[in-house]
Amino acid sequence: MAPTVTDATGQPGANGSAGASGTAAASGTTGTAASAGSSAQAGADAQAGTSRQAGATTRTVTELADGRELIYYDRGTPPTARAVADLRPLDAVAPSSEVRQDPMTGAWVTVAAHRQARTYHPPADECPLCPSREGRLSEIPAGDYQVAVFENRFPSLAGEPGTHPVPPALDDPLHSRGPGIGRCEVVCFTADHDASFADLDEDHARLVLDAWTDRTAELSALPGVRQVYCFENRGTEIGVTLAHPHGQVYALPFVPPRTAKMIDRAARHRAATGRNLFDDLVAAERASVGSGSVASASADSPAGNSPSDYPEDSRVVLAGEYWTAFVPFAARWPYEVHLFPNRRVPDFTGLNEDERAEFPRIYLDLLRRFDRLFGDGGQQVRAPYIAAWHQAPAGHEDEIALHLELFTVRRTADKLKYLAGTESGMEAFMNDVAPEFAARRLREVGQAPAAASTPETTAETTAETTTETTADTTAEEAQR
Numbered sequence: 067m068a069p070t071v072t073d074a075t076g077q078p079g080a081n082g083s084a085g086a087s088g089t090a091a092a093s094g095t096t097g098t099a100a101s102a103g104s105s106a107q108a109g110a111d112a113q114a115g116t117s118r119q120a121g122a123t124t125r126t127v128t129e130l131a132d133g134r135e136l137i138y139y140d141r142g143t144p145p146t147a148r149a150v151a152d153l154r155p156l157d158a159v160a161p162s163s164e165v166r167q168d169p170m171t172g173a174w175v176t177v178a179a180h181r182q183a184r185t186y187h188p189p190a191d192e193c194p195l196c197p198s199r200e201g202r203l204s205e206i207p208a209g210d211y212q213v214a215v216f217e218n219r220f221p222s223l224a225g226e227p228g229t230h231p232v233p234p235a236l237d238d239p240l241h242s243r244g245p246g247i248g249r250c251e252v253v254c255f256t257a258d259h260d261a262s263f264a265d266l267d268e269d270h271a272r273l274v275l276d277a278w279t280d281r282t283a284e285l286s287a288l289p290g291v292r293q294v295y296c297f298e299n300r301g302t303e304i305g306v307t308l309a310h311p312h313g314q315v316y317a318l319p320f321v322p323p324r325t326a327k328m329i330d331r332a333a334r335h336r337a338a339t340g341r342n343l344f345d346d347l348v349a350a351e352r353a354s355v356g357s358g359s360v361a362s363a364s365a366d367s368p369a370g371n372s373p374s375d376y377p378e379d380s381r382v383v384l385a386g387e388y389w390t391a392f393v394p395f396a397a398r399w400p401y402e403v404h405l406f407p408n409r410r411v412p413d414f415t416g417l418n419e420d421e422r423a424e425f426p427r428i429y430l431d432l433l434r435r436f437d438r439l440f441g442d443g444g445q446q447v448r449a450p451y452i453a454a455w456h457q458a459p460a461g462h463e464d465e466i467a468l469h470l471e472l473f474t475v476r477r478t479a480d481k482l483k484y485l486a487g488t489e490s491g492m493e494a495f496m497n498d499v500a501p502e503f504a505a506r507r508l509r510e511v512g513q514a515p516a517a518a519s520t521p522e523t524t525a526e527t528t529a530e531t532t533t534e535t536t537a538d539t540t541a542e543e544a545q546r
């Protein structure tokens with residue numbers, strides 16, 4: 067599993083004697099050095115700063131001053147400057163959180179009061195996710211990096227997974243509770259503070275996929291971890307407190323509510339049809355694409371790049387050779403896309419090389435379409451979004467399929483969807499945009515250059531948006 071990631075033998079850099087009063091640490095991993103025959107060439111490429119060796123990702127494991135783990139992921143052999151000591155005088159934090167089960171719904175709630183002290187909208191020159199430089203030490207001691215992952219200093223879940231089994235307190239079913247064990251990691255997608263995931267090139271996006279895969283393999287092996295959840299929040303509208311492009315990985319000690327519902331639905335579907343729910347779902351969506359388009363898709367001439375390939379009512383946005391993206395039949399959000407590998411796998415570690423190779427093109431295309439949805443007088447209005455990667459929890463690998471649920475809370479260039487009475491109060495979503503319309507828009511914006519569209523499309527969109535906005539307002543007022 068995770069066949070493309072190999073460990074580098076980290077070279078400890080400067081030791082902690084440079085006047086820092088705290089504990090400085092930089093321990094190189096003792097993992098096996100990359101053994102691929104091409105590693106020498108990859109190293110030469112990396113040092114020369116040229117294009118990186120395709121198909122080989124190296125990781126370097128180090129430790130931050132307070133004992134948290136930091137891992138660098140590099141395409142090819144990383145520069146020896148990766149294992150740089152963290153010279154900050156950081157005290158180890160002892161986060162304590164608790165999980166409690168709602169006796170009415172069975173949902174687990176994490177209570178982490180210590181998170182109130184976490185970093186909140188720091189100025190750009192104090193960004194903790196930028197590489198360190200002289201006089202400005204961040205969470206990343208190295209002066210540069212490609213992708214870096216570290217344990218969150220203010221985690222919602224912490225502690226040694228497996229030391230406290232969940233669920234506890236079976237003798238008191240109304241008050242099931244336990245320590246919030248697990249692990250929360252931050253994934254820095256790039257050293258470029260002003261970039262966004264959609265700005266990455268395909269090689270770099272592949273590196274992030276390799277990092278997600280590696281984290282999934284490693285964290286799901288920890289005792290007590292039930293599910294590894296990789297996600298990205300993008301945009302202040304979502305509540306992002308750090309502008310630097312990054313995502314997170316949560317190793318959860320429980321099965322979250324949405325997954326629990328999917329497990330139930332998959333079991334019912336299996337009982338009723340003898341088939342897998344996700345297999346049927348993806349096949350049905352792909353079948354809605356114009357005949358021949360899906361079968362003829364390839365990396366050179368992918369189907370799904372021309373709206374004319376699709377009937378009006380198709381919800382498919384992109385049909386690749388190995389991946390399919392579609393707006394779900396009962397989409398909850400104004401613009402919501404689910405992305406599945408065509409071949410069902412339980413999690414990132416199950417993807418084969420063909421699927422991994424096609425992923426960057428498909429995923430970057432999707433994100434860029436989201437960024438083209440909301441133009442405002444020729445100016446690009448980037449869509450705030452949540453990218454949520456669903457992976458099979460432990461024990462459900464046979465039925466639950468790896469997939470992405472990508473959605474934005476933006477309805478129009480100047481209107482957001484807020485979760486209010488029906489959604490927050492009852493978990494009943496009211497969506498103002500028809501899923502088939504959303505799919506059509508997402509197909510159209512794939513054709514237009516960024517932040518622009520044909521006059522015809524603009525006129526049509528404006529008209530529809532206006533109508534939709536009026537309807538929105540009325541509906542929302544009616545709900546109040």
Ligand SMILES: [Zn+2]
Nearest residue numbers: 193196259310
């Ligand atoms: Zn930054």
